[in-house]
Amino acid sequence: MSGDALCNALCRRLGIRVPIFGLAHRIEVAAAISRAGGLGVYAAARDGPDELAGKLKALRALCPDRPVGVDLLLPTALPEHSSAEAVAAAVPEGHRQWVQALAERHAVPPATRGNFFSMYVRSQALFNEQVEAAVASGVEVFAAGVGTPPAVLARAKAAGQHTIALVGHPRHAQKAIAAGADILVAQGYDAGGHTGPIGTYTLVPQIVAAAGGRPVIAAGGIGCGAQVAAALALGAQGAWLGTLWLGTREHELPAALQAKLIAAASDDTVITRAHSGKPCRVVRSAFSDAWDEVGAPDPLPMPYQQALTGALLAAVEEHEVAPLLYEAAGQSVAWLQQIEPVASVMDRLLRETRQALESMRPYLA
Numbered sequence: 001m002s003g004d005a006l007c008n009a010l011c012r013r014l015g016i017r018v019p020i021f022g023l024a025h026r027i028e029v030a031a032a033i034s035r036a037g038g039l040g041v042y043a044a045a046r047d048g049p050d051e052l053a054g055k056l057k058a059l060r061a062l063c064p065d066r067p068v069g070v071d072l073l074l075p076t077a078l079p080e081h082s083s084a085e086a087v088a089a090a091v092p093e094g095h096r097q098w099v100q101a102l103a104e105r106h107a108v109p110p111a112t113r114g115n116f117f118s119m120y121v122r123s124q125a126l127f128n129e130q131v132e133a134a135v136a137s138g139v140e141v142f143a144a145g146v147g148t149p150p151a152v153l154a155r156a157k158a159a160g161q162h163t164i165a166l167v168g169h170p171r172h173a174q175k176a177i178a179a180g181a182d183i184l185v186a187q188g189y190d191a192g193g194h195t196g197p198i199g200t201y202t203l204v205p206q207i208v209a210a211a212g213g214r215p216v217i218a219a220g221g222i223g224c225g226a227q228v229a230a231a232l233a234l235g236a237q238g239a240w241l242g243t244l245w246l247g248t249r250e251h252e253l254p255a256a257l258q259a260k261l262i263a264a265a266s267d268d269t270v271i272t273r274a275h276s277g278k279p280c281r282v283v284r285s286a287f288s289d290a291w292d293e294v295g296a297p298d299p300l301p302m303p304y305q306q307a308l309t310g311a312l313l314a315a316v317e318e319h320e321v322a323p324l325l326y327e328a329a330g331q332s333v334a335w336l337q338q339i340e341p342v343a344s345v346m347d348r349l350l351r352e353t354r355q356a357l358e359s360m361r362p363y364l365a
């Protein structure tokens with residue numbers, strides 16, 4: 001489908017032109033990545049089941065003739081059903097008072113509308129409804145971000161979807177393969193979002209070795225084409241990026257958060273359990289700093305942490321309370337230096353990848 005040398009076996013299998021994979025919480029971004037020849041994957045974990053079907057329909061409308069994907073977080077250790085009230089009732093009063101004091105310290109007005117974090121509680125029942133919508137949507141690729149329930153991957157495959165699992169440890173690779181993953185994303189410590197302890201450079205060849213010939217895509221800390229070329233040299237068949245898209249025109253964000261991301265260097269990201277209860281790399285903010293202060297409580301496990309902080313974070317987003325605004329972001333944030341269209345990011349990545357590959361030619365002479 002393309003004379004481009006970057007169009008490798010994985011690209012041909014998925015019907016894309018270049019091995020750049022992008023995960024984003026905006027359908028406009030996912031669609032633009034696919035239109036530019038890569039594979040855009042819409043991260044749907046923050047959508048209620050009611051919204052999700054409509055979002056995926058709109059994604060298809062934005063990108064009618066190119067493959068696109070959908071990604072869900074499916075941690076298996078959560079309760080079957082969780083009512084928001086029951087989870088909220090289990091939040092310790094001391095934690096609640098501490099979060100209230102944090103809101104007062106930053107003069108955060110109450111939220112007048114909810115967002116995912118204040119309206120939903122993660123549970124198997126919620127996941128089942130999200131999976132229904134994702135599998136019925138007709139999008140070509142189904143990605144499992146955290147957790148690989150075999151029954152879910154089997155459903156996606158039965159619906160004709162390619163299945164991708166994100167893994168952060170060789171042990172997880174075995175589990176994902178046994179669960180039916182067709183393709184693995186080796187996501188290293190450098191990555192934005194929920195992440196494990198092994199660096200991308202160390203992880204990728206281990207996942208390639210564990211994958212039994214299945215394609216592997218490298219993720220975590222990738223912000224320039226030299227790293228895409230390095231990923232190919234490590235045995236991966238593509239690069240999967242999350243953070244860079246936060247700096248695109250198609251990705252609506254509060255201006256103060258955009259400025260924070262543009263200013264951030266790699267070491268301005270931190271791993272915290274304060275976001276969801278599981279270790280998650282985010283751009284540093286007064287929110288993550290507060291949880292590190294002496295006397296701060298320990299973050300609660302998922303889903304209780306979200307029940308504890310959801311209303312505050314919804315208010316911070318609604319009123320754009322700059323010091324507390326944050327987003328998941330990887331060490332790749334160093335390459336997020338301006339707001340530009342997705343197509344420009346794709347052009348730069350591909351140009352740099354080709355330059356990096358070309359620069360290695362003398363080593364073969």
Ligand SMILES: Cc1cc2nc3c(=O)[nH]c(=O)nc-3n(C[C@H](O)[C@H](O)[C@H](O)COP(=O)(O)O)c2cc1C
Pocket residue numbers: 023043044045071072073144145146166187190191192193194219220221222240241242243244246327328329330331332333
């Ligand atoms: C803002 C943001 C949100 C993310 N949300 C998800 C998610 O919902 N599901 C998922 O599988 N991965 C998620 N990730 C991780 C990405 O899939 C990807 O592995 C990671 O961003 C790669 O590293 P990078 O951030 O350095 O590009 C998220 C990453 C970011 C930056």
